[in-house]
Amino acid sequence: MGTMKVTEKYELTEADKKFECEKVYMGEGTPTAEEFWKIAGEDHPGVQMVMAQKGFNLAGPVKVLSEGEYPVKYAGVYMRPEQSRKIFEEKGWKEIAALQLRNPMHRSHEYLCKIAVEVCDGVYIHSLVGNLKPGDIPADVRVKCIDSLVKNYFVDKNVVQGGYPLDMRYAGPREGLLHATFRQNYGCSRMIIGRDHAGVGDFYGMFEAQTIFDKIPTPKDPGKALLCKPLKIDWTFYCHKCDGMASLRTCPHGKEDRVLLSGTMLRKMLSEGGEIPDHFGRDEVLTILREYYEGLTEKVEIKMHGAATGDNKK
């Protein structure tokens, strides 16, 4: 909660909103405005958010009065940038990779983190603790999953867990840049960017959120440069022939050898009590998720749509 001293105000027109959407949400999946608008209004939650705005745009200096329930509800996890920077400094870390996380952490995310731990000083598992859309796993359950994963499968001293409140925009590549900017504030030097980072449906190219980092112009004032560089990692999965985790860059085997399951598909299996394929998630994490679903009084129905059947969004 806070106040804003309004210094600028203008009436918002349909053209303004469309302009914003095209500048922020258009990508390789819908390269022309015509293709974009054919599906964006129906299928893009970020576009829907913008188009639903009414009345006026306001701007001005903001004063924060309270951080709400976060500091108490997520004590030890919710952090200001000042706090995470202090922790990294105390640990003597210089190269710090950030993992953006909004779904429960499974082995594909664990593997992204572990690659980062192998080549950096440490990793910051930075998960979204704000409100999500109905059917998604609540933040406290997801934090419990990360706790259990870190406790059982990570070397504690190489990992820091943090949480932050943010609405996903599903802006793919441009949201990748935004995520890296946030993490630079939190003291991270690398932002892990996997396959279809912050994507939705087929709006973006699978690695558009990686390549955009090579395309942004260098600002004249070096103080304004994005210092948090991407740690680009390909699509990750367990492969039976590789006998471990792998990615499209390291695994030469076929689809039939790989354990592939989208977050949406997994939620469906968990909520319906189905068996999860071996090697997809850690038992400790799946137990927490099963308990959550069993405790739900209202049955959650998860609808599958095209893009959710074989992807690995986070």
Added chain:
Amino acid sequence: MGTMKVTEKYELTEADKKFECEKVYMGEGTPTAEEFWKIAGEDHPGVQMVMAQKGFNLAGPVKVLSEGEYPVKYAGVYMRPEQSRKIFEEKGWKEIAALQLRNPMHRSHEYLCKIAVEVCDGVYIHSLVGNLKPGDIPADVRVKCIDSLVKNYFVDKNVVQGGYPLDMRYAGPREGLLHATFRQNYGCSRMIIGRDHAGVGDFYGMFEAQTIFDKIPTPKDPGKALLCKPLKIDWTFYCHKCDGMASLRTCPHGKEDRVLLSGTMLRKMLSEGGEIPDHFGRDEVLTILREYYEGLTEKVEIKMHGAATGDNKK
């Protein structure tokens, strides 16, 4: 084969040789000259090489007349720096990691390479094709092992295999710098430095070959700087609880969960027809090594010594 136009010559004294040994081969394992010389003469093959030198030191410009049998015997593998640079350029690679290899490639080495493939544009598996000490696996067998590994477990386009003739000095940290310098010539930007790189016995600290890169002075002439930076990776192994490859930085489990086997121990098991523990090496590679040992007319006896029973040297 080549000629040298001798421009400098001096008689080599015992003191000269000792001076060289102390400057090159002393490390954290034997921090004082007294401790060093107590064991170096008996246990350090590099020191033995230097101390066995006789007569004179000669210096002067060298002219190469022939590269010997290498270009024919290892056609497609033996490469000049010009050739590897050209391949990297054609592939559009910029970040290239080099793996130094003198033993058959098992999963711990494969994992080092795969981490490199995940975070760089490609990896150069650069193995020693020169002569080795008796009992070691000959280069043509090792090259066959790498071929099979790349064919079955790597995405071909992300790997280049090369071979070069070099005598190991077992100089640990200083040899790490030498290896990086060579690989810089070959066009690589990163040198993979694992646990006890180029080490022997207990002469060096386990990660001394990593930390030395942070200690070398910056030359006044930037053209003389070492541009090939280390890609530092911890001790790697298969871990049953991790359900895949891991390192001391990522695996929190115990010794009993890990598959640990030194190269020397493995050679002993293979030459005596013993069973190799699961997940240590790839079946295709172990088959090639078994065939080699079965084809030997003279039985190889491999003696175990303290340092070879639990290490992971390469």
